[in-house]
Amino acid sequence: MNTNIHLRLLFAFSALFATDSPFTATARADVKLPAFFSDHMVLQRDLPAPVWGNAAPGEKVAVTFAGQSATTTADASGRWLIKLTPLPASATPQILTVRGSSTVTVNDVLVGDVWLASGQSNMDSPMSSGSAAQALPEATDPLIRFFKVTKSVAAEPQSDLKGKWELSTPEAAKNFSAVAYFFAKEIRRTQNVPVAVFNDAWGGTPIKTWMSVESLRSGSGPVLAKTLAEWETAFAQHLSVKDKPELMTAYYADMKDWETNVQPVIKAAKAAGKPAPADARPEPVQPDPIAMPSASKRPSTPSISYNAMIAPLVPYGLRGVLWYQGEADASRGLDYRDLFPALIKGWRAAWGQGDLPFLYVQLPSNGKDTVPVAAQSNTIPWLREAQASALSLPATGMAVTLEIGDPDNVHPDNKVHTGHRLALVAREKVYGEKVVGSGPLYRDHSIVGGTVRVRLTGIGGGLVVGSAPWRPAGVQPLPVDKLLGFYIAGADQKWVEAEARIEGDSVVISSPAVSSPVAARYGWAASPHVNLYNREGLAAAPFRTDAADR
Numbered sequence: 001m002n003t004n005i006h007l008r009l010l011f012a013f014s015a016l017f018a019t020d021s022p023f024t025a026t027a028r029a030d031v032k033l034p035a036f037f038s039d040h041m042v043l044q045r046d047l048p049a050p051v052w053g054n055a056a057p058g059e060k061v062a063v064t065f066a067g068q069s070a071t072t073t074a075d076a077s078g079r080w081l082i083k084l085t086p087l088p089a090s091a092t093p094q095i096l097t098v099r100g101s102s103t104v105t106v107n108d109v110l111v112g113d114v115w116l117a118s119g120q121s122n123m124d125s126p127m128s129s130g131s132a133a134q135a136l137p138e139a140t141d142p143l144i145r146f147f148k149v150t151k152s153v154a155a156e157p158q159s160d161l162k163g164k165w166e167l168s169t170p171e172a173a174k175n176f177s178a179v180a181y182f183f184a185k186e187i188r189r190t191q192n193v194p195v196a197v198f199n200d201a202w203g204g205t206p207i208k209t210w211m212s213v214e215s216l217r218s219g220s221g222p223v224l225a226k227t228l229a230e231w232e233t234a235f236a237q238h239l240s241v242k243d244k245p246e247l248m249t250a251y252y253a254d255m256k257d258w259e260t261n262v263q264p265v266i267k268a269a270k271a272a273g274k275p276a277p278a279d280a281r282p283e284p285v286q287p288d289p290i291a292m293p294s295a296s297k298r299p300s301t302p303s304i305s306y307n308a309m310i311a312p313l314v315p316y317g318l319r320g321v322l323w324y325q326g327e328a329d330a331s332r333g334l335d336y337r338d339l340f341p342a343l344i345k346g347w348r349a350a351w352g353q354g355d356l357p358f359l360y361v362q363l364p365s366n367g368k369d370t371v372p373v374a375a376q377s378n379t380i381p382w383l384r385e386a387q388a389s390a391l392s393l394p395a396t397g398m399a400v401t402l403e404i405g406d407p408d409n410v411h412p413d414n415k416v417h418t419g420h421r422l423a424l425v426a427r428e429k430v431y432g433e434k435v436v437g438s439g440p441l442y443r444d445h446s447i448v449g450g451t452v453r454v455r456l457t458g459i460g461g462g463l464v465v466g467s468a469p470w471r472p473a474g475v476q477p478l479p480v481d482k483l484l485g486f487y488i489a490g491a492d493q494k495w496v497e498a499e500a501r502i503e504g505d506s507v508v509i510s511s512p513a514v515s516s517p518v519a520a521r522y523g524w525a526a527s528p529h530v531n532l533y534n535r536e537g538l539a540a541a542p543f544r545t546d547a548a549d550r
């Protein structure tokens with residue numbers, strides 16, 4: 001990417017937010033760095049390492065690190081960017097120095113692999129929660145480092161954010177993303193390099209809040225157009241509120257009163273199993289759709305999470321992205337087909353690292369439905385299908401977690417397994433190890449007589465009937481003497497539970513109740529009973545052969 005264009009993207013719109021920025025006019029004589037260029041940071045190995053910040057306009061800036069020294073001149077706005085030549089991995093602490101009219105020294109800098117972990121609550125869930133806490137006593141490793149990004153929103157791309165680097169210790173790791181920690185631990189062990197993670201997630205956030213406006217504008221189709229229009233409407237309302245600060249002042253006062261006098265009454269009624277009092281007024285509506293949401297809400301406006309929590313990191317050198325999100329979009333599975341690939345392309349365009357590896361978790365079981373849902377339902381099976389379809393993009397990988405979810409809890413207590421499966425994907429697709437990185441995936445199918453034969457890829461050592469490595473309390477193990485989760489239908493589209501048998505790289509599906517099948521499905525429900533694996537113990541992804549509405 002052209003350096004000038006990259007700089008403009010990196011610091012776009014920052015003048016509008018000068019009062020919130022660390023790069024204010026009163027401090028421009030001093031060299032300033034974003035928060036993540038700080039003690040204990042890790043630079044990405046084997047790639048040009050961008051370092052950037054702010055200084056006085058026209059000021060010469062020099063960056064020195066690991067025997068390299070490079071200089072540049074701050075532009076008319078005081079912004080500058082230097083790219084160090086690719087560095088080999090190093091676990092030896094070094095000092096990064098930035099000199100201008102003042103000097104900034106960053107201590108204990110390592111070189112290794114840097115991952116950006118983003119999404120919603122299952123990615124944000126900390127090590128202190130659930131069974132993950134059992135791993136805390138063994139969490140001391142100074143070569144695993146996390147930067148937990150402070151939750152925030154913004155109307156336009158920001159140039160900095162809040163947070164700090166922490167070395168992995170039993171105390172510090174309590175706040176690390178459990179999924180990302182278990183991933184990082186396995187990558188540290190297998191690659192023998194320092195591993196750093198930007199812990200950048202927020203529970204309850206739909207995918208649209210993490211998408212750049214540019215990704216909405218550059219895409220096509222009604223879903224992206226609708227989402228862009230939603231942002232434009234919200235942005236116009238935001239501007240109108242900025243001109244009337246008394247509206248937000250009144251809202252905050254009203255919200256404080258509601259939280260003090262109304263919310264406790266509603267909570268008490270709910271705890272007692274009673275409806276809220278008829279005279280309990282609803283929570284006040286925030287007049288600015290781009291402002292920080294109340295404690296009971298989550299960002300819902302397109303791009304505002306991206307602007308505040310992702311854009312400031314561009315173009316920090318990364319090994320790849322880890323993504324665990326979709327629960328908030330479970331009722332918009334069809335829309336996810338367009339939104340998810342647009343997000344991936346948008347982040348890649350912003351970073352300018354080509355096909356930046358993008359690895360993600362396909363949503364696990366959650367909900368009561370155990371059999372195929374209606375053909376046109378816009379529900380979680382369609383969202384899982386949308387996630388799987390993103391594998392058509394280069395340098396993507398999917399960790400299947402279908403069978404290790406919890407029907408009664410959207411936050412399954414299985415983070416160690418999820419982190420392990422993500423790490424396997426990375427080891428195969430990013431690090432080039434000769435490991436089986438994922439479970440079986442649908443390839444194609446044929447219908448012969450009364451059977452549907454489905455061929456699969458990712459079979460590793462072969463297809464087998466297997467069992468989940470974890471199950472929630474109260475859920476009984478499934479039988480291991482026959483395949484489960486397969487359904488078949490004739491032209492009437494009435495789904496019937498089917499018999500299935502393994503033949504080489506295929507599964508042959510049939511039912512005496514359907515003499516002329518037209519389609520088959522596997523795992524096509526919110527919480528299906530499934531047990532198809534490869535010999536490496538990795539679960540098959542759900543699929544359907546009926547593609548009329550793909």
